[in-house]
Amino acid sequence: MRTWKFGDNIDTDAIIPGRFLTINDAAELATHAFEGIRDEFSKEAKEGDIIVAGRNFGCGSSREHAPLALTGAGIQMVIAESFARIFYRNSINVGLLPVICPQASEITEKDQVIPHLNEGFLEVSGKKMPTEPVPEFLRRIIDAGGLVAYAKTIRSEDLCTK
Amino acid sequence: MAGTITEKIFSARCGKEVAAGEVIMAPISGAMIHDITGPLAIEKFYEMGGKKVFDPAKIIMLFDHQVPADSLNAAEIQKNMRIFAKEQGIHNYDIKEGVCHQVTLEKGRVCPGDIVIGSDSHTCMYGAVGAFATGVGSTDMGFALRYGCLYFRIPESIRADVTGKFQKRVGAKDLILNIIKDITVDGATYKAVEFTGDTIGSLNMPGRMTCCNMAIEMGGKAGIVPPNRVTKEYLSGRCTCRDESLVSDPDAVYASWRNYDVSDLVPQVAVPHNVDQVVDVTDIAGTHVDQVFIGSCTNGRFEDLMEAAEVLGDKKFSDEVRVLVIPASKAEYLKALRAGIIEQFVEAGALVEAPCCGPCMGGSFGLIASGEVSFSTSNRNFKGRQGSAEGKVFLGSAATAAATAIYGEITDPREVR
Ligand code: SF4
Numbered sequence: 001m002r003t004w005k006f007g008d009n010i011d012t013d014a015i016i017p018g019r020f021l022t023i024n025d026a027a028e029l030a031t032h033a034f035e036g037i038r039d040e041f042s043k044e045a046k047e048g049d050i051i052v053a054g055r056n057f058g059c060g061s062s063r064e065h066a067p068l069a070l071t072g073a074g075i076q077m078v079i080a081e082s083f084a085r086i087f088y089r090n091s092i093n094v095g096l097l098p099v100i101c102p103q104a105s106e107i108t109e110k111d112q113v114i115p116h117l118n119e120g121f122l123e124v125s126g127k128k129m130p131t132e133p134v135p136e137f138l139r140r141i142i143d144a145g146g147l148v149a150y151a152k153t154i155r156s157e158d159l160c161t162k
Numbered sequence: 163m164a165g166t167i168t169e170k171i172f173s174a175r176c177g178k179e180v181a182a183g184e185v186i187m188a189p190i191s192g193a194m195i196h197d198i199t200g201p202l203a204i205e206k207f208y209e210m211g212g213k214k215v216f217d218p219a220k221i222i223m224l225f226d227h228q229v230p231a232d233s234l235n236a237a238e239i240q241k242n243m244r245i246f247a248k249e250q251g252i253h254n255y256d257i258k259e260g261v262c263h264q265v266t267l268e269k270g271r272v273c274p275g276d277i278v279i280g281s282d283s284h285t286c287m288y289g290a291v292g293a294f295a296t297g298v299g300s301t302d303m304g305f306a307l308r309y310g311c312l313y314f315r316i317p318e319s320i321r322a323d324v325t326g327k328f329q330k331r332v333g334a335k336d337l338i339l340n341i342i343k344d345i346t347v348d349g350a351t352y353k354a355v356e357f358t359g360d361t362i363g364s365l366n367m368p369g370r371m372t373c374c375n376m377a378i379e380m381g382g383k384a385g386i387v388p389p390n391r392v393t394k395e396y397l398s399g400r401c402t403c404r405d406e407s408l409v410s411d412p413d414a415v416y417a418s419w420r421n422y423d424v425s426d427l428v429p430q431v432a433v434p435h436n437v438d439q440v441v442d443v444t445d446i447a448g449t450h451v452d453q454v455f456i457g458s459c460t461n462g463r464f465e466d467l468m469e470a471a472e473v474l475g476d477k478k479f480s481d482e483v484r485v486l487v488i489p490a491s492k493a494e495y496l497k498a499l500r501a502g503i504i505e506q507f508v509e510a511g512a513l514v515e516a517p518c519c520g521p522c523m524g525g526s527f528g529l530i531a532s533g534e535v536s537f538s539t540s541n542r543n544f545k546g547r548q549g550s551a552e553g554k555v556f557l558g559s560a561a562t563a564a565a566t567a568i569y570g571e572i573t574d575p576r577e578v579r
């Protein structure tokens with residue numbers, strides 16, 4: 001498992017440039033992830049790798065192609081100090097786990113990161129770093145395995161269609 | 163209970179008193195999908211077991227990002243979306259009307275007090291008419307298409323109170339860039355930005371759209387301007403609205419309250435590669451540019467084109483610059499045509515394209531090469547946003563863009579006579 005380290009304000013154009021948005025397949029999108037920004041990512045990223053970033057990861061567009069490109073590359077978890085709103089929600093919807101860790105910037109690519117999310121911390125080369133809990137309604141979507149799976153469990157009384 | 167305009171909209175639509183921080187399943191008054199994020203939304207709608215959309219009359223579709231279809235992929239996508247619209251009875255403006263956000267407002271699809279979503283981050287622009295509008299991803303959109311509602315966390319609000327009179331050739335774009343500089347690119351994350359004060363109260367609708375459009379560039383979930391006489395005038399003949407007198411209660415609670423005075427504001431420019439890297443135009447005047455783009459949902463309206471035309475006068479654009487002018491919609495295009503300014507742009511050496519997103523999304527035409535510099539009236543200067551990740555994008559008003567296009571270098575529009 002490898003840790004890919006990025007800085008602050010990594011935007012969705014950096015994750016997947018606009019010229020690839022006619023692609024809707026995660027694996028194919030992954031071949032262009034971080035193109036022009038970090039070209040080795042699409043070649044070397046492996047199943048189970050983790051992305052670690054600073055503040056405001058995923059800012060910019062609402063394109064779900066961004067979290068999809070990352071899942072297509074085998075990424076299951078992004079750890080950041082903070083996330084942009086739409087990216088955060090999109091990630092949960094498509095089954096990419098966004099983890100908020102205020103100390104994320106201290107993590108290096110050499111660190112071994114073991115998540116203990118239920119207990120609310122990451123073990124980073126032996127050191128404990130607290131993570132923030134996911135809001136309850138999003139937890140339910142994560143537990144269901146994404147919004148599509150969650151939608152199938154939804155009861156009509158949960159809906160509001162005034 | 164005292165509420166912000168945002169809290170009051172949610173309370174009214176959900177039929178119970180709600181406050182910032184609460185999570186609620188709220189009904190959708192309208193939804194917009196386009197050629198980039200629409201296909202995935204449709205796919206998700208079907209994956210969720212959708213057969214018929216919740217209410218075809220509340221949904222619109224249009225194509226603006228890659229139009230006319232610029233690749234086989236784009237053509238196939240648009241074909242499939244057309245089929246979906248027909249089957250579902252959804253109004254499809256297709257490639258004929260222009261950029262999604264401009265068209266949605268123009269067609270009277272948003273009223274004060276509405277809760278509207280679009281599968282595009284700049285959906286926050288509809289707050290210009292006093293609606294709560296926010297961008298969502300495709301899966302959320304698929305859910306909303308199917309069920310007509312969506313989970314929202316009701317946002318806290320930041321109040322941006324604006325006073326003072328703009329100097330000549332300074333306007334809404336300079337104001338919003340200045341606000342973003344202050345609030346920063348993530349300073350409004352999860353929050354609604356409420357624009358108030360005398361300057362906003364008298365600001366025209368295009369200016370309000372520019373401000374609300376860029377709320378997302380501070381991380382904002384929504385931008386919103388309390389509706390008033392200006393809103394009412396804009397909406398008359400476009401839609402019949404239920405509530406035009408929405409306003410925050412005097413004792414509403416804000417996450418923060420910021421004051422801005424525009425009296426001394428000079429033209430602002432966002433420099434690469436973050437939208438909050440904003441400087442006075444005078445600080446970077448003289449920077450060479452290769453391409454100038456006047457257009458987009460942020461500043462592609464008639465008023466923007468007019469502003470550019472006034473700066474241009476009878477001068478020509480620099481031979482060293484490629485100038486692209488793209489009106490935000492067919493209606494805005496026609497106004498500009500009738501005012502004679504399209505001819506003026508063409509004579510001066512610009513390429514005028516039919517309404518669409520153009521270089522703004524960096525996926526269609528008008529891309530910049532490595533090492534090249536674009537000056538753009540759009541809303542994002544991210545690395546690679548308009549083509550090569552080795553290129554640079556500067557953002558500013560249409561007046562500054564026109565001045566820059568005349569001299570081939572970033573130019574203060576107040577200096578152009
Ligand atoms: S003009 Fe630019 S910002 Fe506006 S909808 Fe099109 S791509 Fe998005």
